[in-house]
Amino acid sequence: MNFLAKEKCLCEELANILKGEAEQKKNLCKVTRERKNLKPTILGHPTSSDLVIALEFSFEPVAKKDKTLNLAELVFLQEEVNPFLQEIKKSEQILVTAIHNHWLFEEPRLIYVHLESVQNPIEFAKEVAYALKKAGVK
Template identity: 75%
Template sequence: MAKTLCGELAKILKGEAEQKNDVCMVTREREDLRVTILGHPTHSEMVISLEFSFEPISNRNETLNLAELVLLQEEVNPFLQAIKKSDEIKVSAIHNHWLFEKPRLIYVHLESVQDPVEFAKEVARALKKAGIK
């Protein structure tokens, strides 16, 4: 995947791009989250990051698009209502990662095979609908 396309995807998703081999990784920290686990503050990327990967598929102009998004409990339904408007994007998991975290965090996994720019735009719109700027 071209570095310029990876940079464009990062801009749409308001994240940082990293190219590893042919895979574009975009990471965006939820700077608005103040999280504790077991009563201790954490800023770990494992806890507060939105993560995306875009991987080329042989002989196609589409990519395998994957995402793991950290959402507050109250952001989940607005996000899902917005993302369900996409015919291409599948919600593949909704779950928690941690015990005894505050506030309650829910992780949503997405997957699709489609134009990566369209995937990024659709996810960005859904995040905005959920109140994530």
């Protein structure tokens, strides 16, 4: 039995730490958190699509005991990126694997950051949640 299967409420606990909604499919835990304060437009049209304004996380078991493959794609306003990166780089286990935009002609300019790690999922969630808070992400 793997780590996620043993802990039925682990996905909910991760969602609580990350202030998101949990969805569990077999051994995969997905957490989605909307950036409700973002009111972007693309090509001049308002959007509330998760493709644009969601912080997304996934947690999958690996062969190492009590560890998971932790992945994240996070959306930021430009001014939030550097404070987040300064904090998350203090982690010895979390890798920043991409920083980029997704859309053309969006207002305000949105930047997406990808993270990955293999570690205890609670530790990952707490480190990311703290860095989000330090960056002023609500």
